[in-house]
Amino acid sequence: MPACRKLIVSAVLLAAQVAAHAAEPLLVRIGLADALTGPLSHFGKDDENGARMAIDELNARGVTIGARKARFELLVEDDASEPRIATTVAQKLVDAKVNAVIGHETSGTSIPASRIYFDAGIPQISTSATSPKYTEQGFSTTFRTVNNDKQLGRALGRYAGKNMGVKRLALIDDRTAYGQGVATEFLKGFQEAGGTVVAREFTNDKATEFSAILTKIRAARPDMVFFGGMTPVAAPMLRQMKLLGMGSVRFMGGDGICTDEMTSLAQGAMGEGQVMCAGSGGVEDAQQAGLQRFRAAYRKRYGIDSLIYSPYVYDSVMTLAAAMEKAGSAQPARYLRVLAKIEHQGITGAIAFDQHGDIRNGTLTLYTFRNGQRASVGVIR
Incomplete structure (x- = not known):
């Protein structure tokens, strides 16, 4: 076969391989590390429910990352609110080559696990760890979507x-x-x-x-x-x-x-x-409609009311996806800088991080209990 023909055939084969690769969905794995057993398991299950709602919505929407259609997958691990288990769980998620992690639930588990994610270069967003130490370690991979203590x-x-x-x-x-x-x-x-x-x-x-x-x-x-x-x-x-x-x-x-x-x-x-x-966190009047839609969808899907953190888990998954879309890559090294500077409008409000990874201009919602029900008193900053 003449050399020029060989080159043409090789080029055609290469183009076919590239096209086939581009046609394959880009698998994006989001890890969720939470307390699914033990005294805080009701929070953990609520978080998982919020994450699955976000994952399913992203897949239904057909998100494109770097010219490839993405397929999001949730990997859930139980740390039982135990710091020792949390580090084991963190390493397991790293070994599974997740693209990002939501969690952990408590400060006591998020802090030791954060070193493992940092060493692996994997972004971690906690929606409920509020200890200042979590973001004071100086890790570029560490973020949170709620106010600190x-x-x-x-x-x-x-x-x-x-x-x-x-x-x-x-x-x-x-x-x-x-x-x-x-x-x-x-x-x-x-x-x-x-x-x-x-x-x-x-x-x-x-x-x-x-x-x-x-x-x-x-x-x-x-x-x-x-x-x-x-x-x-x-x-x-x-x-x-x-x-x-x-x-x-x-x-x-x-x-x-x-x-x-x-x-x-x-x-x-x-x-x-x-x-x-x-x-x-807290949703002010102008954003209540979006949160109420989430709560209604949550109740329809699971038959129970959402708790505190599932909307923040939902928003965190969506924020990660937005950063990946903007960066054109799901590789942590590629989208991490975009995530650090992201401005994403979520159902809980505007999500943007300061230089430490803390939420900017965060809110608090005050509650009391009346007639056996938790009732909002108001939102403060």
Whole structure:
């Protein structure tokens, strides 16, 4: 065969191979690392539900990345809210060559896992880890779509002192990275508002007995108890407060107690409006329509109401996809810089990150519980 003909045949074959490759869907794997077992599993399942809604919508839409149609796949791993398991899960997702990770759920799991993702160059977005340490490590791969504890805790502390008229505060935290962080920052905001701390006690995130510390607190006559921790500890604490005659003392916490699970676990111990909490993030009036559509679609699909973080998980998946589209690549090294500078309008609001990977100009939503239901009080910044 003449040399020129060989060249023509080779060129035709190469073109055919390129065309065939371009016609194949680009597989984009999004990892979700969350607590699917254990006391926080209701949050984890909610996160998974939100992620699957986003993945299915992207696939139905037919997203194109770098001239190739993308097919998104969700890889879900359970870290059971345990730091040791979280690092194992992180390595498993890295070995699976995921293009990005959503998670982990808590600060205690997100922080140790973040080093593994950074070493692999894989972007990680947490929708619920609020410890400042998470983004203070200087990792270029680390992002979050909710306020950190400094922002949330201080805003709550100022609100308690200035808007609720609290003068005498008792502070309890569960000694976790999250619990300590939010309680410490709440204290700073509360003291800025001129309040006084009359008692400070500690427990742990597995505790169910609080009579000793609550008896000490009762003697200090606080106007409010602030708890840095999660619902499974806060609810029995409220039950024991009521048994000790503290049912009229106001109770406040961060996003860790801001779930409808509080109602069932407290077993009637919550007084009307007694409990106040806040969720990092918040949708202002102009964006309520989009969030309501998400909630309606969630209920139609799963038969239950969405919790706090599933809209942020949904938005995080969509933000990652937007960065990949804009960069023309799903390879982390290619789209990471685009992600760091992204401006994406999500159902929870505008998503853009500062130089540390924290959400810019984030909001907080204040809630209380009335008639056994979590009710919004308002959105603050």
